[in-house]
Amino acid sequence: MAKRANGSEKNRKEPLPGVARRLWAFSGNECAWGDPTCSTRLVTEEGAWVGKIAHIIGAEPGSARHEAWDGKDAEQLRDFDNLMLLCGVHHDLIDSSVTRHNYPVAYLRAVKQRHEARYRYTVDDIEAEFSDTVSGSQVRPATTMRRFFAWEGADQDPSDEQYVLELVNRFAGRVGGLTRMARQVLALVVHERTTDFPLVLRRFSAHRDELLSVVRELQKAQMVYLHDEVDDEDRGQLSLLSGALEGLDEMWDALRGFCRDESVDVKEILVDLDFSRLD
Structure with a gap:
């Protein structure tokens, strides 16, 4: 446990378990800053993590906005409601001793809420459908x-995009409930559009009854x-x-076309349950 030089415990610790994941899920891979909006990606195209977790109420005496803490539950300082994901520039801006006074607690909470509302797929649904493992597999939802929307080229209203996102994530939960072999067969049929039963038997070296x-x-x-051919399942x-x-x-x-054009293996989505490939 972290200690100060005088031996007392520090309030600033790692985020509570699961908090960083929730922050990321509701970030849209963008800095949460608003007015004007900052579109800086938290993970670059090269895969580098450039985002920073910022405290709304600072955890340590002398830190930004620490005076707003009621001094009771230090765990709240590292919980979801007190943290936000920012790019390095805005993280340093709200914490700098020169500029921190321009960004009070109420203002930062409003910034956080406004940004996360654009990407929020309710915590209860995420925990129910994606945190639990089904048959030893864990679904990674789209955020x-x-x-996908860029590939599709449709000029949709943000509310329509949110509606599609929620439907796709509910579908992802259903796919996660299938056995692995069922997901493999599904991926094959999606890729081929229509598949002969004998071909699938050969592909999987499976027993007919299985x-x-x-x-x-x-x-x-x-x-x-x-579709049986004259009641003959084998054909x-x-x-x-x-x-x-x-x-x-x-x-x-659409999924078939997206995977083809974007060089994404449909098995990564339907078999490995990585629906974040659509992000």
Whole structure:
């Protein structure tokens, strides 16, 4: 535990477990600064992390806005509501002894709330659908889908984008509930559009009854359907169903096109459950 020179404990510690993840999920990979908005990416195209976690109420005596602390629960100083993600410039601006007085607690809380509201997919839904592991797998949700929306080229209202984001993340939760083999079959059918049952048997070196069990799992999830050829399952075809997409009927084609044009392996999304590839 961190100590001051005089032996007393320091208030400034690492964020509470899960807090950094929530800050990132609601950041949209952008500095939270507003008025005017700062579009600095927190992770650069080269993959470098340039964001900084800033305290609204400073944790240590003499730090920015520390005088606003009621002196009771030091843990609150490293909890979600007291932290925000900023670029290096704005982080230093609000903490500098020269400029900190321009940025009171109420102002910074409003900046944080306004920015995070654009990207918030409710904490309860995120925890329910993505923090828990299903069959040993963990889903990484999309946080903005900006890459997908840019590829799509549609000039959508932010509220419409948020609506699509929430639907896709609910769909991601359903995919996470499938067995790994079912996700592998789903990825193959999405990639091929329509797939012969015998081809899938050969691809997976699967026993017929095992594959039929996987197909039934996918049919129940309203994702894939086996069209029998004259009631002969061994000559049937696997086709996509859109029931699990909740009104996003064109999403299968869009996902296929996005992966092709953006050089993303559809298996990374549907098998490895990394829906952040859409961001």
